[in-house]
Amino acid sequence: MVKINININNKAYSEEVGDNTLLVELLRDKLGLTGTHVGCDTSQCGACVIHVDGDSVKSCTVLAAQVHGKDLTTVEGLASEGQLHPIQKSFQNNHALQCGFCTPGLVMSAVDLLKKNSSPSEDEIREWFEGHICRCTGYKNIIKAVQEAITQ
Amino acid sequence: MYNFRYHKAETIETARSLIAQSDDPKILAGGHTLIPTLKQRLSQPSDIIDISSIDELKMITLGDGFVTIGALCTHSDISNSPDIKKNIKGLADLAKQIGDPQVRHKGTIGGSVANADPAADYPAAVLALDGEITTSAENHKATNFFVDMFETSLDSDEIITGIRLKIPNSSTYKKFRNPASGYAMVGVFMARYDNDVKIAVTGASSSAYRMLDVEDSLKSNFNNDIMADVDIDTTNFNDDIHASAKYRGVILKVLLEEAILELK
Ligand SMILES: Cc1cc2nc3c(=O)[nH]c(=O)nc-3n(C[C@H](O)[C@H](O)[C@H](O)COP(=O)(O)OP(=O)(O)OC[C@H]3O[C@@H](n4cnc5c(N)ncnc54)[C@H](O)[C@@H]3O)c2cc1C
Ligand code: FES
Ligand code: FES
Numbered sequence: 463m464v465k466i467n468i469n470i471n472n473k474a475y476s477e478e479v480g481d482n483t484l485l486v487e488l489l490r491d492k493l494g495l496t497g498t499h500v501g502c503d504t505s506q507c508g509a510c511v512i513h514v515d516g517d518s519v520k521s522c523t524v525l526a527a528q529v530h531g532k533d534l535t536t537v538e539g540l541a542s543e544g545q546l547h548p549i550q551k552s553f554q555n556n557h558a559l560q561c562g563f564c565t566p567g568l569v570m571s572a573v574d575l576l577k578k579n580s581s582p583s584e585d586e587i588r589e590w591f592e593g594h595i596c597r598c599t600g601y602k603n604i605i606k607a608v609q610e611a612i613t614q
Numbered sequence: 615m616y617n618f619r620y621h622k623a624e625t626i627e628t629a630r631s632l633i634a635q636s637d638d639p640k641i642l643a644g645g646h647t648l649i650p651t652l653k654q655r656l657s658q659p660s661d662i663i664d665i666s667s668i669d670e671l672k673m674i675t676l677g678d679g680f681v682t683i684g685a686l687c688t689h690s691d692i693s694n695s696p697d698i699k700k701n702i703k704g705l706a707d708l709a710k711q712i713g714d715p716q717v718r719h720k721g722t723i724g725g726s727v728a729n730a731d732p733a734a735d736y737p738a739a740v741l742a743l744d745g746e747i748t749t750s751a752e753n754h755k756a757t758n759f760f761v762d763m764f765e766t767s768l769d770s771d772e773i774i775t776g777i778r779l780k781i782p783n784s785s786t787y788k789k790f791r792n793p794a795s796g797y798a799m800v801g802v803f804m805a806r807y808d809n810d811v812k813i814a815v816t817g818a819s820s821s822a823y824r825m826l827d828v829e830d831s832l833k834s835n836f837n838n839d840i841m842a843d844v845d846i847d848t849t850n851f852n853d854d855i856h857a858s859a860k861y862r863g864v865i866l867k868v869l870l871e872e873a874i875l876e877l878k
Contacts, residue, residue, distance in 0.1 A: 482617050504650060
């Protein structure tokens, strides 16, 4: 077992984790933060994307022990005081989800994109989502949602 | 996932002694190759030595016509580095074409070079930029480093500390991505120096290699015309579900032409 101290969504956690526990397993199975999804477990689909020290990463491809001392944000940390994050709102407004399985990862990725590039072109948005798979929407409304969020 | 012992090393010295004390250790950097292979049990080490918090391996330094990139610099650090963009544009472009943004936030140049995947991008750049791989034990010339598929001249207890690259006058990376995996079906890195040209190819065969014949032709005449006389030998090219050896040969020729046109 490995002892780690981390911050998740501005709350401090001190946890004992297995040497081989994946970060996404810690979040979902131990801490009950089930907003982060596992679509593939092979680093392909992006459903598990969260932020570690401000960068979007695939939490199925990180060991929990690796994030000792780091700041994490999951999709649960986006809304504040009962208000959805602007990107969550614009996903809702633009019907950018159907089953919603891929959505938490895409939303986390989109938040990271707009933090690094406040006015991405359509091509830049599409390139940024290279590591995500959505089986329902056909992506069009996802792109629209990000574009709408830019203007807000 | 099956079990192993996890250790975090804060210094190169600690990493070395942890490696020495373990039965079958494996270094963990970005984990974006190692963790997937652990999940599939393609690799079953007894101990994982996490070097990712060794800050001295995260530096990019410039001097004497060379850039030295710390082994733990991520693909995203490299593609966004003003020093790399200014001095080796081809390398910044290469790093930006690896995987996806989340992979680039974690994956490191040291991990990619150590892994020597035949379809990885960096090996082409390291060869064409007259690279040297510096480790906890010695320096390896890139030309002797990439031995075969997933095989390098590293000893099992050696830690890559940095990659030293000679700054070219101009450079470019042309990649034909596998549409599913994003890895290079074929990738060509071309670098121009005073009276010199260096070209290396990845993805086409079991290991990245230099194209000395084309380099020679271009040295005397840096022009697309020379391609009319280039015969690509595809005997040892990869021939798999992604592309036949012959197709890879055709792609290589097109990429070479594009690179020449860009650097002309
Ligand atoms: C979805 C996806 C897409 C990808 N697409 C591409 C692509 O298009 N092009 C491409 O080139 N790569 C691609 N990759 C691979 C990616 O670039 C990896 O990050 C990289 O190959 C390995 O770097 P790492 O830091 O993650 O290494 P790790 O996974 O931590 O380690 C890989 C191997 O190198 C060894 N190692 C690591 N660091 C050192 C060191 N400093 N000294 C000695 N040995 C070391 C480890 O022991 C291990 O054997 C992709 C990966 C994924 C998951
Ligand atoms: S579950 Fe992590 S990328 Fe699919
Ligand atoms: S909304 Fe169903 S997978 Fe994207």
